[in-house]
Amino acid sequence: MKFSESWLRSFVDPACSGGEFSHLLTMAGLEVEEEETVAPAFDKVLVAEVLAVEKHPDAERLNVCRVDVGSGETLQIVCGAPNAAAGIKVPCALPGAELPGGFAIKVAKVRGVASSGMLCSAKELGIAEDAAGLLLLSDEAPVGEDIRRHLDLDDRLLTLKLTPNRADCLSLEGVAREVAALTGTPARLTQVDAVEPTISRARDLVLDAPEACPRYCGRVIAGVDAAAPTPTWMSRRLERSGIRPISALVDITNYVMLEVGQPLHAFDDSRLHGAIHARMARAGEKITLLNEQTVELQDDVLLIADEQRPLAMAGVMGGEESGISLDTRELFLEAAFFAPTAIAGRARRYGFVSDAAHRFERGVDFGGTRRALERATRLVLDICGGQAGPVSEALAILPERPEVRLRPERVAKVLGIALGDERIGELFARLALPFRRDADDFVVTPPSYRFDVEIEEDLIEELARLHGYENIPAVVPTGFLAMLPQTEQTRPLARVRQIVADCGYQEVVNFAFVDEAWERDFAGNGEPIRLANPIASQLSVMRSTLIGGLLANLAGNLKRRQARARLFETGRCFFRDAAGEPVAGFRQPWKLTALAYGTAFPEQWGCAARPVDFFDIKGDLERLLAPRVASFEKTAHPALHPGRSALVLVAGKAIGVIGELHPQWQQKYELPQAPVIFEVDLDAVVMAGRAQHVEVSRQPVVIRDMAIVVDQRLDLQPLIDGMSATRPEIVREINLFDVYVGRGVEAGKKSLAFRITMQDTRKTLQEVEVDAAMQHLMAYLQETFAAQLRV
Template identity: 35%
Template sequence: MRVPLSWLAEFVDLAPGTTADDVHAALVKVGLEEEEVHGFDLTGPIVVGEVLEFVEEPQANGKTIRWCQVRVAPDGQQAADGGDAVHGIVCGAGNFFVGDKVVVTLPGSVLPGPFPIAPRKTYGHVSDGMIASVRELGIGDDHDGILRLSTLGLDPEVGTDAIELLGLADEAVEINVTPDRGYAFSIRGVAREYSHATGAAFRDPAAHGQLTPTANEGFPVAFADDAPIHGRPGVSVFSTRVVRGIDPTRPTPPWMVSRLKLAGIRSISLPVDITNYVMLELGQPTHGYDLDKLSGGITVRRAAPGEKITTLDAQERALHTEDLLITDDSGAIGLAGVMGGASTEISDSTRNVLVEAANFDPVTVARSARRHKLPSEAAKRFERGVDPQIAAAATSRVAQLLVDLAGGTADDAGSLTGEASGATAILLPAGYVSGLIGVDYTNEEIRGSLAEVGGVIAETEGGLLVTPPSWRPDVTDKSDLAEEVARIVGYERIPSILPVAPAGHGLTREQRIRRTVADALAAAGSTEIIAFPFLPKALNDLYGAAQSAEVAQIKVANALDASAPYLRTTLLPGLIEAAKRNLSRGLTDVALYELGLVFTPEQGAVYGQATLPSAVQRPSAEQLAELNAGIPPQPRHVAALVVGNVVRKQPGQSAVPAGISDALAIVAQIGLATGADIEIVQGRHKAMHPGRTAELRVAGQHVGFAGELLPQIAADADLPRVVAVVELDLDAVIALAEPVVEATEIGTFPAATQDLTLLVAESVPAAAVLAAVREGAGELLEELHLVDDYRGAGLEEGQKSLTFALRFRAADRTLTAAEASEAKLAGAARAAELVGAATRE
């Protein structure tokens, strides 16, 4: 909201010498946010001049160039710039005549831009100044010709200061109005706040010069809202006044043009400027209809199915049945609270005007404005709440200005339909304000503050009953009253004391493990990313499940990107997209990881059907369970991707490209961080390379996969042929891991080592053989790992030779070679029994 200082001073006393910065500082004290200071950025001397004569410049080659003699000071006096009373000026406009009064910017003046004015030689003359247009003065957009003061109804004396004459010495303070303080979208509201901040006398513009319309006289109005939203009628008050015999072609006076310009609204025509002016002054939007274009009385109702309206911007709009309309016998003539209709628009031929001011439901107006993409100044105020008591004052103020400025005659009576409902009294318990704010306010301070903001106060048992003023629909609770006391008495009274933080319970086991996993992956050289959580359906199907053609997915109703409307079921597409972007920027060796939620709905399940509980109190356990049942499972996954070289080429060292071994190394890091024993077995996945894919299990349950992408999929993503990836359900891994990892004792007796070579069928996984040997070798086995996998000459077709290294140790003695060999052979026997292994000599 921009507030011209001269306008503000009409309704609240500004001390002499008060600057825009002073006003900003005062408004900040009562909670309004400071923004900018706006002005016309003009520096004099800029004066009224009279065109004495001009000649067309013959050198102009077809352009309009005039060499003018302009009187800029009365006879016998010096001009404001110290020069002669008559200046020679070259002008490129052709819309003025001898005898016209114009605005002359003399040498030494500065126009917005900044554009300094100085004598300038052109077309063989020295142009001693410039005759200004509306746009050059910063008061409009017209640049077709210079400003003739007679078109504004002005005939000032030559040499008059044009800056003061046109109201261009004024400036405006801009404040940011938060959604709960819609009353500050008016000069009336800001003047009241300035009065609260400084104690200056406030004069309510809504309390002076208004005629009181009656319900039974004037223009007929009816309400027919048969579909209120949330039980609230679309309109509560509707006031009208009729003004006859206006001249809409009269110019808008300069003081009004300059104030509107400073407030951020351009001048359009006198009737429209008046309605905008009153809206800014009182905060009550108003609208004018060409009375002679109306058919019958006005009815306020909801739109019918399929109904349309052409608004003032010449756009035909299909209406929704929630839209509230202003209608007459011909149909819709306005979209209530948003924009008027073109059929009753005021034009240059209008002579009789119906002025309307109403109080519309904020929710209805807000929805219509967004539905039709019409964020008008009126809608901006209605959706925040307008004072329901000033509709009649606003129509009377518009009627007064139409009489004074447009030459009209106002009918004695108007109409006032409906009645504003009174605000509900709020109980303010004794001691509540001081307890909430932390300041010992006296009873006099509390009562005085609430009375100052317009509250009506009554004593009651245990406290006060406070009825908020009509212009404060945001005050609905005792905490709002406490806030009013705090800001009126002064925020500086509130001490700056940091509260003592209560002792926390620390991180949960799951939180600690997740942080450990992230730290471990980052320490190993990977970079964490946060990817977009929406995907195309095809990518969810490709990466979201190992074998099935499709996975259950959730489609977002209002997707930000129509090409990716589904919630992700996997983290891999985000990693692949990030890797692709990094490679395109020259980063050829990339290791990325992400910890994030995925969405895994059950096939055919319907979500979002739970009833929302009241916000008055904390929901019960049953209500929370119902809410949780209304959302899909959202497990937290961890995924990683490695592409390029894991060891770069350097002297004496060849490059080592990424592959499945690096994916398995990441799995090992996650296993160490979580304390889970992650089993790696041969697996399959439709997006992964066959033979280079591992299924990951914990306690026999599937928790994820690791391996290399199919080369064709990697190529489609503009990635190298080998891309190592891992994805695990981290929540499942943590749940299945042992909650406590027990440290083993360090053996003090020497170990005995043995090797064991077994022949098995190629189809038998090495992990199955290893597990069988471990089971058979017994308690003395301390460590077992695969050291060789041989297939080729010397073996029968379909066989492979697996060599294992075994280490045995006893806690209470030194093992003999015979004991170690016995344990080894027991392991071999168990492998023979379970997987058909034979010992190779």
């Protein structure tokens, strides 16, 4: 929001200097982002009248001007401006003046003719970036007056950086209300009287989408002179607010928008057909806007239309076909209230922004719609002439402004100071917030222009702003901190990361937004959670696995000739779940995913190089889960090799998967070697379990080997689990050390060799006890898995 300080002071003029004024606004939450004067410093430039102009005797493009600067003496000045003419009034820099850029004016001779000064353009005074000739002043400009005073060039331009909730300050009147509340200076808002109609012309208004447009006002104004010049005072205020003057009618709508905060639009009434409708667009409907952009509309876009075609994107921009021009003689002037939800995001969707959309999507005062129309009507009649018809209005259900209850004790608790009931009432009165007392509480009814006041905390914020944040003492907080219990059953996430890093992996952090193809390939997810407004086309959905991000990191490393990689990531994944929390409808579990690629060990002389395999990363996972013991079952997963992947289980519960990347994805993503990956639930990893104390035996161990023959299709894990569950007490460990298929083993069978470690904590084992334990295990294997002892 940019405006000139002099315009604001025409509404409210507190007794504070420019710097204090900016500080006051900033400390109240209306941050003054930028402040500057209208023109750089210069002096000795006066209003001058050109009395006569003659051609320079020795230069075709120069003129010799006789100039009156109000000193009683006529000056002779050589000027090359193309618009120099007798009778005009322009700025004149006298000898001794120093213009912006360090340009000093002296008495000099130009091609042999004496020149006692310089006639100036707007560019030479530093108030415009470009100029086609001399800066022409009004005929009423008093000759000899200082140009800085005449053009108010010492006026300051303020740019406010408003937060989205302060839509009420997107107008000069809104800022003036704030200044009045902050300083106690009365505000002089614009007096707006209803314009009596002098013609009966009117258009019917129809609200086809009353939820999106609950209020629409308009009137016909006939006989206007659209080519009438915009008054200098209005052009100056618009320019200093960053808006380029275009034509009188357009400038009036822009001026009223800046003044009262209500965007308006003017249609050429001769181009309209029948009633005016506020309706939703039909899918595929098109409109050419004033910026000459033709857009195809979606059915959630609100339109202003007549009986034949769309006229404007409501609250965003008017249409080219119904716009006004210098030939317009009859216009239809509209002012409306559009629900913020019906306007928000529509302009950005089509790649542009507008001042109207900026205001409507934040909230415009629905109580001031008709007032803004009357104000614009009066300006049109005063500047462009014409006759006004009656105001037509279509009205539905306007937004309610529910009462907000404020508890004084809550104010004291939040702000740390007790303001007192009298002080609270005084501040509310200065803010023009109507209130009543209900027992000890204040019950406030927010006005129609304060969309930001909805809950008790909003009122507390208003009190803090007005009381002054700098007036709230800084009190050192005190509190009692208790050491939270850390159970042995869990370990912090930092410890989990350290364990994985100790295994040689490096942590990465990726976006939770991923390519849709990754979800199909690595998660088999054909309906991922889509983003409404993705930051990039390749980051359009939420991830349900971390595998895609790690593979992208791997690809980046391979392009940089890093042949060996160990990567891991912890992060949230996202799934649809009706019972999900904290966001309803979505479940967001944490996952830990690791990837190993290249050789099992860094290149060295001590061992031969070999590719990393399933069992290498399986060992890392078991180390991470220890002391809890994991089991593995054959499984199928969209991202993993169908014969080299397994389900990871702890205490019989599935916690993740492990395996090689599927050959299809290895080929698609151009990886020379298949990486090995595991992905597990982070909650299962954080639950460390508790190590169990086992007495250290002084007795010797007994080791026996047992080789059995089983069906080749039989998985190992059920054998290990079953033997561990039924083992005699003296059996301490059962480890597989050999798998053999081939000569000496029946076709369709395989040989498994186990090393059995036995020990007793109280006595030395006898041979008969060892044999009994071995026979027990063999009997179990024969009965359960039809195993045969290999001899």
